[in-house]
Amino acid sequence: MRAFADLLDRLSLTASRNTKLALVRDYLAQTPDPDRGWALAALTGELVFDAAKPGFIRKAAEARMDPVLFGWSYDYVGDLAETVALVWEGRPGANREPALSEVVDALGSASRAEVQRLIETWLDTLDPTGRWALLKLMTGGLRVGVSARLAKQAVAALGGVEVAEIEEIWHGLSPPYEDLFAWLEGRSDRPSAISPGRFRPVMLAQALDEAVDFARLDPGAYRAEWKWDGIRVQAVSEGGVRRLYSRTGDDISRSFPDVVEALDFEGVIDGELVIRNGASIMSFSDLQQRLNRKTTDAKLIQSLPAGIRAYDLLAEGGEDIRHLPFDDRRLRLEAFVARIGSARIDLSPLQPFAAWEDLAQLRAEPPEGDARLAEGLMLKRGDSIYEAGRPKGPWFKWKRDPHLIDAVLMYAQRGHGKRSSFYSDYTFGVWTMDTTGQRHLTPVGKAYFGFTDEELKQIDKFVRDNTVERFGPVRSVRAEPHFGLVLEVAFEGLQSSTRHKSGVAMRFPRIHRLRWDKPPGEADELSTLQRMLD
Incomplete structure (x- = not known):
């Protein structure tokens, strides 16, 4: 537990992305299984303890000190875990300091009635940094400036592989990831990427620099479409498994059961999640009302029906087509969406243009309708394959001026x-x-x-x-x-x-x-x- 606490403490005190990357990589290299796997699960948001609630932590603290004084302290510090870590009067030697895996195992099987006793036992034996790390782990809100993708990049750096390889197999893995580390350290083969309903690493676009890029790019080589004002998603339906992912690979299926129900196909669509009003799309503020919900009731689904505006096709009928040129994938996408015939899934139309000046005019004065809600334009080279990450040259985003x-x-x-x-x-x-x-x-x-x-x-x-x-x-x-x-x-x-x-x-x-x-x-x-x- 001490090494994990030290990691979180050092991560919270640095703003440098490269330093954070090195800290996580070094921790994974120096920490044995299964502790490093549980730490990775915590950093990527894969570790959740249903029985551990913030209310239990506050109740334990108020049992040890005056509740009014605790309230003032909490108001001043502004963070529950940090407040309790600072005000808790430890009892060194009262108990043995737990390993990270022991904490995870205990919380995974503990009832709500047992959680408060566990909290008090562990807080008594840990120092302030250890107490802070423990409470952050329990509540799931680490807030140390490490995204799930950065943690995966650290894993990739540990094994000297591309992060796309980690993302390709990630959804077939489970904590504490001992098979993943065995592969990265050369002790076993690469875990299989064949897992129905898995996430594919997304392809991202570069920001367009008009003054530089238009002078060197051939407009005839690129296709244009609107950059819709929703969130990028990947809709997967394979072998009876249906899932909806965000661009970072988070499973958001529970928030949008109406969209998941519409995934009546065998394949993988890359597109934009939007709120629909018949054939038209609504504003992002409408979509925000449905984001980050663990459950969604029928009333909300009826008043704010969600759907997908499809950009690309990554797999069809069990065939991975990411290696095909964009123009070929686009033709297959058009036929694919037409066969689905769902009111919740439509096609993002291409915008014809002959010169960059035409596209600039379109961006400045979009036509009436859905285009008025677009953030700008996307440019995609017709011969581009679907590559994970942000390759230079194939795709550009040309956002409107703020x-x-x-x-x-x-x-x-x-x-x-x-x-x-x-x-x-x-x-x-x-x-x-x-x-x-x-x-x-x-x-x-x-x-x-x-x-x-x-x-x-x-x-x-x-x-x-x-x-x-x-x-x-x-x-x-x-x-x-x-x-x-x-x-x-x-x-x-x-x-x-x-x-x-x-x-x-x-x-x-x-x-x-x-x-x-x-x-x-x-x-x-x-x-x-x-x-x-x-």
């Missing part, structure tokens, strides 16, 4: 992890008139990235110096026409929203720059956003 507005900081909330001591989550607003003709701010969005570490310190100081009200971890910040902080906010799109008081919802808002020079009274009006929406 929208910009000036808004005023209204509220700030503490962040998580290494940001738990800073006010780093910001609610911003624009000006509007109330029924009496008085000008006031109305919230239009939240953002928590887009600024540097130095700017974070500046904003945090401004928030602390100019707090007018407190609501638990949230602070209301002074915001008047002649005093406040103006944020230039960038966002990808805008939709009408009945869930927001302002009536609008932003797509991917982020802080573009800080406008210390601009008086809040000169920030944008809600009418500006309403005109953009129109």
